[in-house]
Amino acid sequence: AQRVTQPEKLLSVFKGAPVELKCNYSYSGSPELFWYVQYSRQRLQLLLRHISRESIKGFTADLNKGETSFHLKKPFAQEEDSAMYYCALLSGGSYIPTFGRGTSLIVHP
């Protein structure tokens, strides 16, 4: 069975500090991984996909198959990055993403 683990419920940093939101997954095949974000009073929306290898709002995430991880990183956090972040996994042949429980990021001024 596939599973997504986000070990931190809450991550609190100061503006300008580096941030890393952890995501580990369990799946034996080749997964597709995503990060979704929910800002205050807004809908959950896609932030980035590993397959796109893109940087969005300064965030990047690298798929590490050896460690089965897909951590989300940003070198210098901004206050507007404060939000709830969800890691999601899509296994081969499936149309149903599996979500982690989410990590709340708070960036202090």
Place this chain on the structure above:
Amino acid sequence: NAGVMQNPRHLVRRRGQEARLRCSPMKGHSHVYWYRQLPEEGLKFMVYLQKENIIDESGMPKERFSAEFPKEGPSILRIQQVVRGDSAAYFCASSPPDSPNEKLFFGSGTQLSVL
């Protein structure tokens, strides 16, 4: 395009009543997902539907819960004889027919409270 519309935003029911949650997908989207979010937990998959078909309902409780996505009109998640444990946020998401799993567009959710 107004995005995925869910209503009501808040729904209060007494134990034993029925709850009907509605989801209108984005224009042109033919795939609908329902997820439930309990306090302190992440999004738990419930059911995946295409127009007039239930594709996967493996996350749906066997009793009291049902879902539909008719040819015309919104998708409906129906909970009969609600219990306090059904209190949660219910999210609907939709995706386009040509890339159903590449990106989900979420609604704002319905917060169900069972008294």
